[in-house]
Amino acid sequence: MVSDVDVARTPDLDEQLLRTACEQHADALWSFCLRLTRGDVGRAEDIAQETLLRAWRHPSVLGREPDGVRAWLFTVARNVAIDSWRARSVRPEDSADPADLEAVAPDRTDDLLQQWLVVDALRSLSTDHRAAIVECYYGGRTVAEAAERLGVPPGTVKSRLHYGMRALRLALEERGVTR
């Protein structure tokens, strides 16, 4: 980023920022876009593309900490999806498109955004930390049962929960998810 009028921001630098953003965020953004469109690859790609273009037009966004960029991208993708859904729903020739019936309704996208930020925070944990939380919370297992399934001592599971939950709390805060 360049901060004087004497200075020209160069296309090369912009492109490099965008490439870096794609390397860091394209996977997560893509899975969210697929979720927004319930697996419609074509529309997911349109939403992902428009979202990344908007990021490129706001270079200060790309300079943020990665977790902040992530939350920004998800929020923009949600808005792009709502806009495209509304545009389609007022065009009668498109309304017979069965994909519209499948797409997530706008009033559910807020929930979906919040859900996906939680998913993204969980995915950011180390495999060991995540596995311990998944076994105990989603699997409904005790520490001892999880330890048996994971093939580690119970003390290790406790310790992974201890550090994993702290890391998760931090990852959620960085994504702006508070409750």
Next chain:
Amino acid sequence: MSVPCESAAAYVLGALSAGERADFEQHLPTCEDCRQTVSRLAGIPGLLARVSPDDLADSAPVPDTLVPRLLREVRRSGRRRRVLVSMLSAAAVLLAVAGTAVVVDRTNDERAAAMTAMTAVAKSPVTASASLVGHRWGTEITMECRYADESEWSLPYDLVAVDDSGKSYNVARWVVGPGKTASVSGSVPVQPDHLERVEIRLTSGKPLLRLSP
């Protein structure tokens, strides 16, 4: 940490056996640390309840077409933007005559970092100082570059960072008005202790100034 304290996260997740839970609940009123941990983590099960563990599975790979299509679009828009940039440069000439420097876009992070003078490695009308600030994602480089020649605009310069494996990153390219100071900032995805040097170069690749962290 004593053993009961390490049970706090398992307690919040409901993963303690009945006996351990009873022990922990006896311990809890006596331990300020555990009470804090439990209250800090208490909201997490509610958030976890919103998602399904199936959502955590690896999803479909990004289509090969996404990034190339995006870069094509960006290059198309970039041509439009270059026109805007040259208009801005023309405006800057006028501003330079009036002796006014206008900051149009401050970076959002205003944390002041110590600027270190860069060392000249070739004769040139440019002097500069720079600061390197480490972040989890890499290094933020801020540089001020003064151009002593009062009559001409400078040649274009590149700010290049080289990491300890010899890989180089183009951070920025800019020109400076007569007698003006340009502020340039950018970032590289490399930690400061892995940066071998930062250089201001001519576009031919010839280094003019150097900073070795």
